[in-house]
Amino acid sequence: MTAVGQEQNVRELLAQARDLTEPALREAVNRLPQPTRSVAEFHFGWRAHKRHPATGDWGKGIRPGLVLAAARAMGAAPERAASAAAGVELVHNFTLIHDDLMDRDALRRGRPTVWALFGDPQAVLTGDALLVVAMQTLAGEPALLSELCATLLCLVAGQGADLAFERRTDVSLQECLTMAAGKTAALLSSACALGGLVAGAEPWRTDALRRFGHHLGLAFQLVDDLLGIWGRSAVSGKPVGADLRRRKNSLPVVAAFAAGGPDARRLAELYRRENGALGDPDIQEAARLIERAGGRAWAQEEAERQRTAALAALTDAAPDPTGAHHLTQLAHAITSRGR
Template sequence: MSQITAPAQVDTFPRLGWVDELLSPALRAALAALPPDEGRIAGYHKGWCEADGTPTLSTAGGGKSVRPALTLLSAMAVGGSAESAVPGAVAVELVHDFTLLHDDVIDGDDLRRHRPAAWSVFGTPAAVLTGDALLVAAMRVLTDTQQQRMAVAVKELVDALLELVEGQSRDVAYEKAPEVSVAQYLAMAEGKTGSLMGCAAALGGVLAGADEVRVRGLREFGRRLGVAFQCADDVLGIWGHTSRSGKPVGGDLAARKKSLPVVTALESDGPATRRLRTLYDSPDALGEQDVALARELVEEAGGREAAEREAERQLSAALRALSRVRPAAEAHRQLREIAWAVARREA
């Protein structure tokens, strides 16, 4: 792997207040156009209001706005304006929240962004319908963009959605699959997570009027970064801290999910791998002690190290793809900072 110099600080996500300044009004307008019930649930999910609709004290949205930042900066990277890519940034954020609402239902996760997940507050049907409403809103935002670029932008999003659904489907199927290879896992992660990040970056290029070669490079940058993100997320799902991430930690092991650390550990050979396989094959529910043991066994079998190494490999591939786009210097710098923070985040 080629050596790539990291920015001075990679332990925290870069502060990009200007992204929220551009994104927030358009995102709030999109949610305000939803039916009242779905709009309220979506607002709760974003952290903008309480369950009864009362505005929260914080005016900031939930999450780090990684995908919208990729869209806006990608537009700037190819010589366009951030403003021209706002519809794309809003669309990918709406789709991201659609996936989170559905993910929490599928996984049965009770926490999201340090608060009870929407489905646990409003019920599963309401959360699913709100996710569906956000998906429709994303398409509506893009169809309001410039006519000559609308068809390309919509196709970019639709293609990503199809791949995302396939990736999500594989992720669910792999929970009960007796064997999952690392290659199969990475292909799933590219669909589940890489497709939307790739779309986010590509949309910035499309809406800025970039040629197909540069759009393809941005898409590849986002896709590789998405896989790196998923690798890091899998590590945090086992060894992270709920107090920092706002999401349940250890739940993947309790559910016997085959995340990348687990898949690589199960592909190894040794006492830890054999004990882990016995634990995962057991029909009994895994209690706290079982989860703690599984965590130790995955690390002993090399699962953590392998997942972190794969995140680094995907990050390097992402940065190489970005360099081939010949991005403008300042946008290039900020995109690199985001990439390093995403792949090496600690919460």
Template sequence: MTAIDSATEPAAGPDATARTAPEILTDARDLVEPALREAATGLPDPMHRIAGYHFGWCDAEGRPASGDGGKALRPALVLLAAEAVGGTARAALPAAVAVELVHNFSLLHDDVMDGDTTRRHRPTAWSVFGPSPAVLAGDALLTLAFEVLASDGGPRAAEAGRMLGAAVQALVGGQAADLSFERRNDVGLDECTAMACGKTGALLGCCTALGALLGGAERARVDALLDFGADMGLAFQIADDLLGIWGDPAATGKPVHSDLRSRKKSLPVVAALTSGTDAGERLGALLAGEGPMTDATAARAADLVEAAGGRAWCEARAAELLNRSSAALDAAALREAPRRELTALARLAAHRDG
């Protein structure tokens, strides 16, 4: 019997009490991790070791460890969406594992492309094993995601595979746009928002849509939950971009002002650069410089982003997205307890501190 077959169902009846966001994530992690570990046993040995290190299951030498494996937000969205439309977590568990594999494929590749040396409070996989092995490990996770999803064999498995494939294409397109922005000084706010929708919003939208699909929902409800997840995903990216400038390193696991040090064209930065303010112009001149930023320069850049309204724009847009995502949940006619829990996760995504 596989971990998926033996999975227990969290209570989600009509009268079930809604859990807090931390409880939802803990329950999802407890349900998904055994199935995720089992799926990873199918990886080739070198890739299994790198993936195990990245997930926090082992140290660099392959010895068992208990590192931070992430929040399990995406699997939680899959499981909750399935329950919200009247299905079960068990029916959606392969999809929950698949989206977590896709997410971590993207993280392995992102760390290489961005040159980040820290993730989840430990050295990144590429900085330990080398860039090429880390890229190959990411490729292996991506392939495994589709194997897990196809292995379900249900009547909607093919449609689920197409849905996940489309999300990965959008994610890759968003990442490509993000990379191209590094070489440009004329990035517009609309195209930066579109990049974030692809890079982050597409996969979160896919999570809730996959859960609804495998929970047995009809197309209109699947589409409503796709809209919810996509809006939540953009709010999540806004929060991530704010943390990339002002986040506490103890919570984020990354240095303060990390995105500014790399001159990343994140949403608050682009909002500031396109604000037409004096602070925005001074920020543009500062970011156009060459060479590594000092602590003082990065702090000055953060002050200019705020003075130009970049932070305020992000906070207002996140609030708008939360309101819009709530309307999408209303349109989906969901069970009450999982609906409240989806709302709790959306609020957590938009207002998290790490």
């Protein structure tokens, strides 16, 4: 299959996942009281606000796609996993709203973020509300709810580490990978495991799906960090260079520091300056220094290594051929963004 054909298949797969998931998402958001409901509807792209029209864009649907494809890979009809997919997506958007607030990111999916448009208190409240309805969505399935609650603790640990890293200049690569495993990989891992649980798969198969999602999540974060420095806003949905502007210890940056040498030392000087955010010339220089120090190449190679590990774990799950094909396509799409 050509690259164009594979991309079209992935778009169709994600469109189907969105179609199956959106009714449950809307039902959950409709349970929220006003004005929180309207704010959540704006965040999901379902409601206009002043100069910002409704777009209907609540993201690519990668996490719901993983839930549904994992369920199918274990022999269940994807429709059976729609509520689980909605629960995962609600948790994901809870983290997005709070992350944007903590990171002071003013743009997501080409629109203002919740805190930037409605203020900090409303962002906290709306994120909390999405978490509550996510729990309600899975309340009738104790095993699924337990899986998601364990994931939430990993998310909190990962986000806490990410915030702590902003005050440090000695973050190791292993620490950074552990942070990414909590902040990003945990939810993709849980999404895949939830599909297995919905299908009633044997524990060893569900565990293999969980490992598939873990490695895929690390690859996802590595690619996301690369796009944040060398990508395009049209692909990432956020301003390119924002992480460098805040002097964030992303994986390519930490890899560059770990490499040592004059480029790493110059990068460290930029990051340790005490005069606030980096300006545009500094951001451009930092990107060049990271690449020359080897941070870009390391992140690309590590993303590929994690993708390979994910596919090996998928094989261990003994999946149904159609579901395995869908999960493999999603894995390739996630690790090929921006190419």
